[in-house]
Amino acid sequence: MIARAVVAVAALTAPAFADTPAPDSRAVQAGDDANLESNAPRSGLTLSFSVGGGLVLGGNGGGTGDTGVGRGEALSFRIGHVATRDTVITFEFTGGSRFHEPSVTGSSLQHDDDFALMAGALVYVAPSLWLRAAGGISVLTIDDSMGLQPHTGIGGLGGVGIDLLRWRQLVLGIEAWGLTSVVAVRGMVFDSGLCLGLTYY
Helix, strand or coil, X not given: CHHHHHHHHHHHHCCCCCCCXXXXXXXXXXXXXXXXXXXXXXXXXXXXXXXXXXXXEECCCCCCCCCCEEEEEEEEEEEEEECCCCEEEEEEEEEEEEEECCCCCCCXXXXXXXXXXXXXXXXXEECCEEEEEEEEEEEXXXXXXXXXXXXXXXXXXXXEEXXXXXXXXXXXXXXXXXXXXXXXXXXXXXEEEEEEEEEEC
């Protein structure tokens, strides 16, 4: 009888435990990540410079018998900021030149320049492969017997790149891009580049 009374009292005084719900796995992961220093391959401010060669088509440049097609140097300078693990917002100065014979005998070699100041984005679609696109203001400068003639327009760019070698925060890569500009008076101009570049992440 006494034993039964003791069991009853113990049962009444024991704390009641409700079922505890399992924690949200996403919240746990976010909390863990917040306490860790990121080891992502890309973060913060980025700087990129690439140089190579390419073609400029259109714009009716100024040499004798000029078809508006020519080869020359190409370059791209970009400043960016990592938005996500795979996406970089970019601001860039990109373009190229074409060299052509002067229309006046004895003059030095002339060149037409097609460069653009643009904003865009670069997205990694694989660990070492990326695509980029940008748009902005372009300026085509024609060098002919009348001197340098700048013409302003709008331009859009698309490109692809491969990271070849990474050393700490520096990445050596190769990239190709195409820039299409619609320029006042001169019409449509297409500028392309195949460049070797160095990027700081």
